[in-house]
Amino acid sequence: AVNWCPKEETVLSNEQSSGGICWRCGTQVTKKEIEQWYLRTTKYAEQLVADIEEIEKGWPEKVIKRQRDWVGRSEGAYIDFKVKDSDEKIRVFTTRIDTIYGATAIVVAVEHPILPKLLEASALKDQVMTFAEQVKASRAIKTEDQSEEEEKLGMNTGRLAFNPFNGELLPIWVANYVLMDYGAGAVMSVPAHDERDFEFAQKYTLPIRQVIAPIVHGQQSEPVDQAPGGDQSMEMKNAFTEYGVLVNSGEWSGKLSQDAIREMADYAAEKDFGGGAVTYRIRDWGISRQRFWGAPIPVVYCPKCGMVPVPEKDLPVMLPEKAEFTGTGESPLKTVPEFVNTTCPTCGEAATRETDTMDTFVDSSWYFFRYCDPRNETSPFDPGIAAYWTPVDQYIGGDSHAVMHLIYTRFWTKVMRDLGLVKFNEPVKRLLTQGMVTNKVEGTNEYKAMSKSLGNGVDPDEMIEAFGADATRLFVLFAAPVENELRWSETGIEGAVRFLRRVWTMVYRWRERLPGSAGIPPAEFSDAARALQRKTHQTIARVTDDFDKLDLNTNVAALMELLNALGEFNVEPGNASDADVFAVREAIEALVIMLAPFSPHIAEEMWEGLGHSGGLLKSAQWPVANPELAMKDELEIPVQVNGKLRSRVIVSPDISEADLRELALADAKIQTFIDGQKVVKVIVVPQRLVNVVVK
RNA sequence: GCGAAAGUGGCGGAAUUGGCAGACGCGCCAGACUUAGGAUCUGGUACCGAAAGGUGUGGGGGUUCGAGUCCCCCCUUUCGCACCA
Numbered sequence: 001a002v003n004w005c006p007k008e009e010t011v012l013s014n015e016q017s018s019g020g021i022c023w024r025c026g027t028q029v030t031k032k033e034i035e036q037w038y039l040r041t042t043k044y045a046e047q048l049v050a051d052i053e054e055i056e057k058g059w060p061e062k063v064i065k066r067q068r069d070w071v072g073r074s075e076g077a078y079i080d081f082k083v084k085d086s087d088e089k090i091r092v093f094t095t096r097i098d099t100i101y102g103a104t105a106i107v108v109a110v111e112h113p114i115l116p117k118l119l120e121a122s123a124l125k126d127q128v129m130t131f132a133e134q135v136k137a138s139r140a141i142k143t144e145d146q147s148e149e150e151e152k153l154g155m156n157t158g159r160l161a162f163n164p165f166n167g168e169l170l171p172i173w174v175a176n177y178v179l180m181d182y183g184a185g186a187v188m189s190v191p192a193h194d195e196r197d198f199e200f201a202q203k204y205t206l207p208i209r210q211v212i213a214p215i216v217h218g219q220q221s222e223p224v225d226q227a228p229g230g231d232q233s234m235e236m237k238n239a240f241t242e243y244g245v246l247v248n249s250g251e252w253s254g255k256l257s258q259d260a261i262r263e264m265a266d267y268a269a270e271k272d273f274g275g276g277a278v279t280y281r282i283r284d285w286g287i288s289r290q291r292f293w294g295a296p297i298p299v300v301y302c303p304k305c306g307m308v309p310v311p312e313k314d315l316p317v318m319l320p321e322k323a324e325f326t327g328t329g330e331s332p333l334k335t336v337p338e339f340v341n342t343t344c345p346t347c348g349e350a351a352t353r354e355t356d357t358m359d360t361f362v363d364s365s366w367y368f369f370r371y372c373d374p375r376n377e378t379s380p381f382d383p384g385i386a387a388y389w390t391p392v393d394q395y396i397g398g399d400s401h402a403v404m405h406l407i408y409t410r411f412w413t414k415v416m417r418d419l420g421l422v423k424f425n426e427p428v429k430r431l432l433t434q435g436m437v438t439n440k441v442e443g444t445n446e447y448k449a450m451s452k453s454l455g456n457g458v459d460p461d462e463m464i465e466a467f468g469a470d471a472t473r474l475f476v477l478f479a480a481p482v483e484n485e486l487r488w489s490e491t492g493i494e495g496a497v498r499f500l501r502r503v504w505t506m507v508y509r510w511r512e513r514l515p516g517s518a519g520i521p522p523a524e525f526s527d528a529a530r531a532l533q534r535k536t537h538q539t540i541a542r543v544t545d546d547f548d549k550l551d552l553n554t555n556v557a558a559l560m561e562l563l564n565a566l567g568e569f570n571v572e573p574g575n576a577s578d579a580d581v582f583a584v585r586e587a588i589e590a591l592v593i594m595l596a597p598f599s600p601h602i603a604e605e606m607w608e609g610l611g612h613s614g615g616l617l618k619s620a621q622w623p624v625a626n627p628e629l630a631m632k633d634e635l636e637i638p639v640q641v642n643g644k645l646r647s648r649v650i651v652s653p654d655i656s657e658a659d660l661r662e663l664a665l666a667d668a669k670i671q672t673f674i675d676g677q678k679v680v681k682v683i684v685v686p687q688r689l690v691n692v693v694v695k
Numbered sequence: 696g697c698g699a700a701a702g703u704g705g706c707g708g709a710a711u712u713g714g715c716a717g718a719c720g721c722g723c724c725a726g727a728c729u730u731a732g733g734a735u736c737u738g739g740u741a742c743c744g745a746a747a748g749g750u751g752u753g754g755g756g757g758u759u760c761g762a763g764u765c766c767c768c769c770c771u772u773u774c775g776c777a778c779c780a
Contacts, residue, residue: 072779478707498735542711553719
């Protein structure tokens with residue numbers, strides 16, 4: 001059997017085959033054509049699913065799920081139903097071959113190529129073809145408005161087909177709910193075990209026959225023997241779509257669905273009327289676009305040699321500077337004779353160039369490889385140079401690209417791998433999908449992504465002019481977690497401006513006392529200086545940690561807290577001790593360095609202002625938290641009575657559990673709450689809390 | 696319809712993953728400085744209550760000494776899919 005036909009452009013089976021005649025349209029298909037099809041579709045579709053395990057740790061679950069759905073891998077089986085009084089066969093795809101004894105009709109899509117042949121000698125021909133045309137026409141209209149599910153419509157063709165498992169004759173129907181694009185463009189209708197078929201059967205009073213029984217308490221229920229052809233449309237209220245145990249299925253009765261699915265597919269293969277198969281929902285990618293920009297498709301058409309690829313030495317094909325619109329939908333490049341007219345690379349005769357250009361998704365599929373080696377004149381990129389930088393450690397983009405761009409780039413990378421350009425399967429190790437910045441749509445209360453058509457855009461240049469790039473950037477990163485939608489607000493940016501101004505003021509208030517290097521920490525710290533130092537080291541630990549998790553909003557909050565701690569450090573620079581200066585320097589330098597990723601320009605300025613030369617990015621070290629210095633000298637432990645907060649006790653961090661318990665029970669406030677009652681239990685969580693249970 | 700995620704002050708959002716709910720910021724209120732404030736600084740700000748205290752993380756139940764966090768039911772919102780055999 002031929003599994004793919006270039007004329008039909010349709011997958012008929014995923015088994016590799018050696019070529020032959022398309023059973024649908026009679027086209028001769030060569031082995032090579034089939035291999036090429038297999039290569040470009042099934043292999044990559046399969047890898048797009050299989051390789052997910054390489055990236056799923058680093059990619060958002062949501063994106064992974066959408067990609068899985070998009071590829072739409074589905075395991076099942078093909079089965080050929082021989083048409084009565086004809087040599088034709090109708091192939092169907094099913095994931096539930098175990099329900100085949102319940103089939104009461106074969107239903108084909110209105111576009112199915114076998115339809116005209118079936119109807120050739122039929123009295124119903126005109127009627128059915130009119131119906132098919134109507135369905136196609138109504139589909140063409142309703143591309144936009146999705147919402148409600150369409151009513152199922154169908155018509156009996158008057159022809160019959162044999163169920164290869166039991167020889168039963170089934171009517172062949174045509175219906176609007178069967179899709180030509182998926183599977184084989186035809187289904188076996190099993191109303192008892194498929195909701196769509198059930199609905200269809202109810203509407204057109206087709207018989208409904210149960211062949212799967214539920215398993216009750218781990219035991220199979222009593223198989224009810226019933227002759228084929230029996231009808232249960234009266235008894236069944238809904239389709240039973242779960243797995244169970246087979247009944248009314250001849251020699252297969254009594255088997256579990258899972259086993260039957262496997263064994264019946266093997267049987268079909270053995271008897272040569274089908275077999276196990278995998279189908280995919282993902283479709284081929286048509287990359288031609290009728291534009292004058294974009295990467296040219298490097299192909300020449302020669303009257304003698306046919307389609308000839310442009311040799312590598314003549315690449316890249318350069319586009320003309322100008323082209324006129326054709327007004328016909330064809331590429332504007334068609335209007336540029338200097339571009340179109342060329343010579344055949346093979347025979348040297350006059351020839352013409354391909355005038356379509358490639359989809360921009362082609363460029364976006366591998367631009368980051370080119371970025372590694374952007375000035376390369378002889379190839380897309382040097383594999384050695386790209387190997388140094390790629391795969392991408394962290395990719396950041398909107399989740400609007402969850403399926404298209406991010407599938408294409410994965411696919412493209414696999415092709416480049418097969419060409420030997422890269423040595424890995426997946427281009428992106430970690431993916432962060434940042435949320436959209438939205439803004440109010442004028443005249444409404446709705447927030448939508450900024451766009452030209454809605455007129456709700458904000459010009460970044462204007463924001464930078466008004467508030468500065470540093471404050472704008474800081475605000476955007478602070479206002480919400482990166483993956484959330486961000487509602488634009490100018491008052492929010494003003495807060496960021498205020499914060500940066502306060503940092504600046506703090507730096508310049510202290511700068512005269514902070515020259516040169518820090519030196520050795522003084523031995524004696526005041527309580528205030530110690531508290532500041534503690535906050536500094538806590539902040540460093542927190543920011544360093546959050547950075548890896550890309551929790552940027554809480555990061556900024558931590559920096560704001562550190563500034564607040566500096567503000568609360570109530571020592572005049574003129575009166576500051578060595579220890580005070582040491583603590584302040586540590587706090588300010590850490591603050592400036594950790595601010596650099598958010599507000600790089602002002603951070604650089606302040607770094608220089610603090611007496612450092614050579615630039616922050618080059619000369620500064622990311623600060624390192626000292627856990628000992630970050631540790632608290634004393635803890636405030638909440639004390640609860642029956643789970644309600646009643647008091648707090650101040651204790652040293654290394655207090656014993658018993659001492660903490662005693663201290664909590666001795667607390668005056670706690671005493672008033674437990675007075676006259678029996679203490680049943682005292683829960684002590686070291687370093688955390690005490691809960692006294694009374695009755 | 697199916698699937699997934701999420702519901703926390705006036706708003707954006709925190710909460711070390713079962714241990715002080717509301718960090719940080721916006722907004723708002725009061726005050727200070729000021730000829731002035733849409734600048735700046737200080738203080739306050741979940742709700743009820745004069746206070747003691749009580750209530751509180753969409754609603755209802757449960758587990759637990761203890762629940763925003765875990766379990767069950769319901770409601771709402773957002774996103775995805777949309778006859779995928």
